[in-house]
Amino acid sequence: MDLNIVWYILVGVLLTGYAVLDGFDLGVGTLHLFVKKDEHRRLLLNSIGPVWDGNEVWLVTGGGALFAAFPEAYATVFSGLYLAFMLLLCALIFRAVAIEFRSKEPWGWWRKLWDTAFSLGSFVSALLIGVAMGNMVIGLPLTPDHEYAGTFLSLLNPYALVVGITTVLLFVMHGAIYLAMKNDGELHDIIVGWIPRLIGFFITAYVVLNMLTLVYVPHVLKTVQSRPWILAIVLFGVLIVMNIPREIHKGRRFNAFLSSCLGMIAMMATFGATSFPYMVYSNPNPENSLTIYNAASTEKTLGIMLIIALIGVPIVLAYTACIYWIFRGKTRLTGHSY
């Protein structure tokens, strides 16, 4: 296995970490306006309070790792999808500061304003992340110099929008399960009441998405035919998602959340396995595609970065686990809460 493959996997791990961790934050945010009582909204915010910030770092580090390991892909994607990323950044800013600002003042209009900012920001972030993923699956039109040749509107194609909506539904389901795990009492019962429907929505969207992929994205179909083992990952993903209602029914909230995490990992793995070895697939003109070889930094840099990752990532995982452990248990509102 060469360093390029190692880094393809590592960037994938970072982005998967982001999806799994910030995924529930964004899901909780999207659900925020559907919860009506002020006390419940505060519980929602404080359920993600100690961890949202660290979760977002996965995106920042994923971006940094993409820049370091595959600068051509970083430059092409971010300049090509300029307006979409600017909107995403704007949404992420609003959502982040809203968490900090919202409970600082008791006034109704103030809380309503930041509740809306938090919720809309979360929804738009999830949607745009999904739309970006959708476009990566179909492929972006690239020139021979690896520059993006499409427009902003061509990003909003029906297929990408379906991926966007599926992502929102996935994050919402994931977030609801997280909330069920982190809360008890009235709020817990409300959320648990929603979960079966949310799972239903997501599974419907996921099935539609997979059928669309097979029909409208022929190169993915071809890849899957030549790599039939990908179907095993898909099957695992489907089974693990089906396991969620069972765990919820038996009252095992943590197992339900774990299943949801594993389901997301399986979906990201499917994405990674079908995309390989492309960083950005060019559609049309696949010969202009960015691969893990023509988009990569030198072997030397990939080697240095691997050392950095081997030192840094275990430490990060260790104290992230400690922090989740310290803040385990049900959310309670105290003087330090948001």
Next chain:
Amino acid sequence: MDAEILARVQFAFTVAFHYIYPPLSIGLGIVLVVMEAIWLKTGNPLYHNMARFWTRVFALTFAIGVATGIVMEFEFGTNWATYSRFVGDIFGSALAAEGIFAFFLESGFLAILLFGWNKVGPKLHFFATCMVCFGAHFSAIWIVVANSWMQTPAGYHLETTVNGQAVRLPPEHVLSAADLGTVRAVIDDFWAMVFNPSSVDRLIHVVLGAWMAGAFLVISISAFYLLRKRHLDFAKASMKVGLIVGTVATLLQMLSGDFTAKGVLKNQPAKFAALEGVYQTEARTPMTVIGWVDPVSETVQGLKIPGLLSFLSYEDVNATVTGLHNIPSDDFLKARYPNASPEEITKIRRSYWPPVPATFQFYHIMISIGVALLVIIIIALFMLWSGRLFKTDSKLTRGFLWVLVLSVLGPQIANQAGWFTAEIGRQPWIVYELLKTSEALSKVVTANHILASLIMFTFVYLLLFLVFIFLLTRKIQHGPDHLEEDLEMPDSWKAIIRTKEARA
């Protein structure tokens, strides 16, 4: 307007706005570590009360710092795609290291710092505070390393691709427009990149600037409470901590400024000449205290101290400082324009100068504020020593306390001015003497795109800034918790508290 100007304005605006917050996180981080250390050491509940209050201020600055920082991580790709392709092999690793070593540390332990007061023991809480503070400093390290590499690139070579094979280019290779897209800078020596000629000087300068930002915020708010005669014990103790950190930082900053300027002299002579508007090479070069540059007549008007620049540069009042008319060197220009006549070379040379008036003014703003802050801190120390600083009925004291209230703006303006000096002084280069800013843009991003996002960021950041000021003011008005309320803590925390007699 053209895309280059807009892209530069947008980057400058978003990074300048972002840079209000990280120095406060770094500086307040140090202050929090000091306060919690005193609390653990003396068991005086006042310091616990202080740490709690300043943590809330810290949380506010940190949240906006994170939110606006995410933008920066991606803006290299969105606005400067050609640059990103060219330097990704080198610059990217510094950014990734920042993520792995700094951001995770900061944001992870922040959870304990903010929400762990009653969840963990006091020692673990102190450890978390130290980690957040370290994380903020690590972040400064990597980002300053990355920027310093753009100022003084080292540890790399240029490489091109011929028939799919990487070919190393000789060090004297001059980048031409045709090279962009095929030639890139790649790493030779990671540590030479990290410890490039300017990174240590500039890192110290940036970190001390950040400590000053944190210290003067604490000094300012404490002075405000003294003036209002509210939370007096809290204000006096906070003021002392602020003054300790502020004094150390300000004194060291004078030394660091000297080193940094000498580094610029050695590594970036064009920037150095622009700092003082030195056009002609001359002996006994003066330094301007306050003044303005006339770029047409190439003169500087204002209050000058003869020979001071020569002295500060070479410790000799009669030394010669190279002026812009000899920078860049003839050899440098002839390598790029082999067919140009001597007259043409003279003309072309100007296109390699940074904008002199802007570089000059930003530099002088920074220097003047730095000196003013030094004077303020010396007076404050003298008044503290002579017991006058806390005599809030005296007119003189009240006047000076108002100066301290306003002093919070000093480090903020100086930090911004310093960065503007550093970045404008590097022009026309994005990577010094290697890649020009005008060549580094994203090819597919149009001026309209950038304008649209610039307008969006202007609105969003204006709103954020107003909310930040509003919430900060509210926090200041609310003040620290009552000591008694604050004492509702778990037994493991209460065990720290010792009475005055026991402390003595």
